[in-house]
Amino acid sequence: MANLEKHSYDVVVIGAGGAGLRAAVEARDAGLRVAIVCKSLFGKAHTVMAEGGAAASMGNVNDNDNWMVHFRDTMRGGKFLNHYRMAELHAKEAPDRIWELEMWGALFDRTKEGKISQRNFGGHEYPRLAHVGDRTGLELIRTMQQRIVALQQQDKKEFGDFEKNLKVFAEVTITEILKENGKIAGAYGYRRETGEEILFEAPAVVIATGGVGKTFKITSNSWEGTGDGHALALKAGANLVDMEFLQFHPTGMVWPLSVKGILVTESVRGEGGILTNSLGERFMFKYIPDVFKDKYADNEEEADRWYLDQDNNRRPPELLPRDEVARAINSEVKAGRGTEHGGVFLDVSKRIPADVIKKRLPSMWHQFYELAGVDITKEAMEVGPTCHYVMGGVEVDPDSAAAVGVDGLFAAGEVAGGMHGSNRLGGNSLTDLLVFGRRAGVGAVEYVKSHGANPVSDATIAKAAARIEAPFTRTGGENAYSLHQELQEITHNLVGIIRTGAELQEAIEKIADIRKRSANISVAGDRKFNPGFHLAFDLDNMLLVAESTAKSALLREESRGGHTRDDFPTMNSTWRQVNNIASFDGEKVSIKKQALPEIPKELFDLFDVHELEKYMTPAEIAKGGSN
Amino acid sequence: MARTLKLRIWRGDDKTGGLQDVTVEANHGEVVLDIIHRVQATQMGDLAVRWNCKAGKCGSCSMEINGKPRLACMTQVASYAEDETITITPLRAFPVIKDLVTDVSFNYKKALEIPSVSMPEGMKPGEPRMEQIDVERSQEFRKCIECFLCQDTCHVIRDHEENKKSFAGPRFFIRIAELDMHPLDTLRNRKKTAQEEHGLGMCNITKCCTEVCPEHIRITDNAIIPMKERVVDEKYDPLRWLGSKIRKREGIL
Numbered sequence: 001m002a003n004l005e006k007h008s009y010d011v012v013v014i015g016a017g018g019a020g021l022r023a024a025v026e027a028r029d030a031g032l033r034v035a036i037v038c039k040s041l042f043g044k045a046h047t048v049m050a051e052g053g054a055a056a057s058m059g060n061v062n063d064n065d066n067w068m069v070h071f072r073d074t075m076r077g078g079k080f081l082n083h084y085r086m087a088e089l090h091a092k093e094a095p096d097r098i099w100e101l102e103m104w105g106a107l108f109d110r111t112k113e114g115k116i117s118q119r120n121f122g123g124h125e126y127p128r129l130a131h132v133g134d135r136t137g138l139e140l141i142r143t144m145q146q147r148i149v150a151l152q153q154q155d156k157k158e159f160g161d162f163e164k165n166l167k168v169f170a171e172v173t174i175t176e177i178l179k180e181n182g183k184i185a186g187a188y189g190y191r192r193e194t195g196e197e198i199l200f201e202a203p204a205v206v207i208a209t210g211g212v213g214k215t216f217k218i219t220s221n222s223w224e225g226t227g228d229g230h231a232l233a234l235k236a237g238a239n240l241v242d243m244e245f246l247q248f249h250p251t252g253m254v255w256p257l258s259v260k261g262i263l264v265t266e267s268v269r270g271e272g273g274i275l276t277n278s279l280g281e282r283f284m285f286k287y288i289p290d291v292f293k294d295k296y297a298d299n300e301e302e303a304d305r306w307y308l309d310q311d312n313n314r315r316p317p318e319l320l321p322r323d324e325v326a327r328a329i330n331s332e333v334k335a336g337r338g339t340e341h342g343g344v345f346l347d348v349s350k351r352i353p354a355d356v357i358k359k360r361l362p363s364m365w366h367q368f369y370e371l372a373g374v375d376i377t378k379e380a381m382e383v384g385p386t387c388h389y390v391m392g393g394v395e396v397d398p399d400s401a402a403a404v405g406v407d408g409l410f411a412a413g414e415v416a417g418g419m420h421g422s423n424r425l426g427g428n429s430l431t432d433l434l435v436f437g438r439r440a441g442v443g444a445v446e447y448v449k450s451h452g453a454n455p456v457s458d459a460t461i462a463k464a465a466a467r468i469e470a471p472f473t474r475t476g477g478e479n480a481y482s483l484h485q486e487l488q489e490i491t492h493n494l495v496g497i498i499r500t501g502a503e504l505q506e507a508i509e510k511i512a513d514i515r516k517r518s519a520n521i522s523v524a525g526d527r528k529f530n531p532g533f534h535l536a537f538d539l540d541n542m543l544l545v546a547e548s549t550a551k552s553a554l555l556r557e558e559s560r561g562g563h564t565r566d567d568f569p570t571m572n573s574t575w576r577q578v579n580n581i582a583s584f585d586g587e588k589v590s591i592k593k594q595a596l597p598e599i600p601k602e603l604f605d606l607f608d609v610h611e612l613e614k615y616m617t618p619a620e621i622a623k624g625g626s627n
Numbered sequence: 628m629a630r631t632l633k634l635r636i637w638r639g640d641d642k643t644g645g646l647q648d649v650t651v652e653a654n655h656g657e658v659v660l661d662i663i664h665r666v667q668a669t670q671m672g673d674l675a676v677r678w679n680c681k682a683g684k685c686g687s688c689s690m691e692i693n694g695k696p697r698l699a700c701m702t703q704v705a706s707y708a709e710d711e712t713i714t715i716t717p718l719r720a721f722p723v724i725k726d727l728v729t730d731v732s733f734n735y736k737k738a739l740e741i742p743s744v745s746m747p748e749g750m751k752p753g754e755p756r757m758e759q760i761d762v763e764r765s766q767e768f769r770k771c772i773e774c775f776l777c778q779d780t781c782h783v784i785r786d787h788e789e790n791k792k793s794f795a796g797p798r799f800f801i802r803i804a805e806l807d808m809h810p811l812d813t814l815r816n817r818k819k820t821a822q823e824e825h826g827l828g829m830c831n832i833t834k835c836c837t838e839v840c841p842e843h844i845r846i847t848d849n850a851i852i853p854m855k856e857r858v859v860d861e862k863y864d865p866l867r868w869l870g871s872k873i874r875k876r877e878g879i880l
Contacts, residue, residue: 258681
């Protein structure tokens, strides 16, 4: 292709959320030339959605906090399936990453002493989340964006060119990671605005593409969360680890469409919101597990009294842990007692006066009134489990964020696996982005310094170009929108929050069928900013993610964190020793079991041995960690 | 619940284009962005629109709805009368790329022209101490989601391409104000450069920007007017002028 747009860099970063930008800053600071490629405009990444805060044991509010406490909380949250080294590095380095943001202009909320304020959050022993009201993610992305601008201004001063060493390529989709001689050589894609193709030659590529939510019908993720990085890495020969672990929030809005997937905070239930099915039954009383019988009320009268007198009454069952609530909603809907739109009702309007609701839940009231015309002081909400976060992801070396099995490839942030084990604690994702974004930058710098350029051959370019052209050469083929909807139905019904072996098997077959039909997608219109064309490529990625998740979930015969098997309802300490590793041979995904790295003695000793007994086998306890 | 909605959507590119009539179903509670997505999925597979979070937090789906700059994800269909035709057009202040997507690169270029935060020499990470009350002034401006609706509505550039060169626009006046009020920033000439390099003086405080801001940032009252006042104080107040001359002569300033 004579007029192909070509660029040559030391490092290409795919994704401009917190992790991608942090990686880019690190590589640029080390003197490398870096391209940042993102699907949206600069500064719009899904990182902006994070509300709660960024977990770092700075100890500003409680000075008993330190990295060891944070490490313990993270491992507990992940049910000890975390890669211990990632959880350790994260806990140790998170404070430095937050303080660094402050030096780049971030303005966090303050304590009385003028330090960065820290708030409590589920699973964190001490107040630990640095925050800016409920818009911490926006502060993080804007600070990183402005840091990039600051570096570009330095280059302008020194070299007369803002973009000499660091350039953002916004609204570009990468369709392929290129390799030559078995090593990374660059990336190929198209400009979304024009449809024109673009080649990046670079010996190192950092994947920081975020999550996979759009694979599911109900999700809190934006359109960008199509698992691009997961799929690109698989296709480049990397592995995905533990893709069965997805975090579902039990109460996402399922209707109206305008707010589908948006989270309804737990405090709505805490303030007295009740869950009912289409028959009007307050069904949660039927779903109290035996272990919780002494803590949760089994009748409405007692449950209602709890709001007034918490010492002498048991809690309402609406306040059971997230996975229990999600499981109950799921069962009601599957039994045919769901709402028209596949959820259940969550109602505060009949129980609390309107002015009290507005006072106690101001942002919830405002959000649904403004976004959907739903007045929660007057009517019930329709809610169901919503896909929120993927714990699984690219298998990486913890210290360098290098993807296992592919020289020159790195991954950081939500797209990388291991850090959060089977379940992520709130607040750990923002610092995950910063800690491992930086480490991926360092990893890429070291790799580039010891390996030279690796030019891309014409044959490789021709192959990547042919793939982009293909949907335009077909007419009357499959419609990408319809196939996407079909996929979302399958994942929602069969690979969702509660799984069974038979349903997963069925899902695997159906996903394979869609995959076959997707090879015949045709696109209407031309290449210029054409969403139908864009979806054709995003869909291909989601299909690989769905296949990896379904197959990995079928293999794991236990329930742990973000993976619940109705046919294997308990946690099994033998399975704790296992990572499920997905790889792709060009046609299908296969999963193999791999031993989880053994926790070293000094980290093992941070725990009470009786706590570890709940997770580990007697042999592991006896050994007491590796040396 | 469902109603049939009449829309006129602008379709075209940088060369030609015009309004196209569309009829589409709308459900209770839907916002304009939902309707655009339905049109996309059922009638115009190649209709171009930017969007991301669909929750009013990222500022991507900026467009003009019945001539008013708005976020499509925050605009209720129900806010229009049953028989009203809703007209959807791209942002007028920026060049069209395709359909509802415009070239907003003007804003990213302006961002590069404003000097970044400058921390005190020798300050180390973890050292800063700031009062909540002092960070709150800048925090208001850091709520900005960069939807650029304020830029779009500002009459200094809305129909005056020629002013773009010398005018940064409301989004960047709040950026300058944010840095100017940042408790740690050490650059002392921000108001002066706002006036002299970024066109603060061209703003005649009609508050159009404040009205369209989806984050309800008080752009005019809290950023533009205070900066203008202080610039004026320093420039025209005869006492201050005299004072500055005397001090300068005495080597104080």
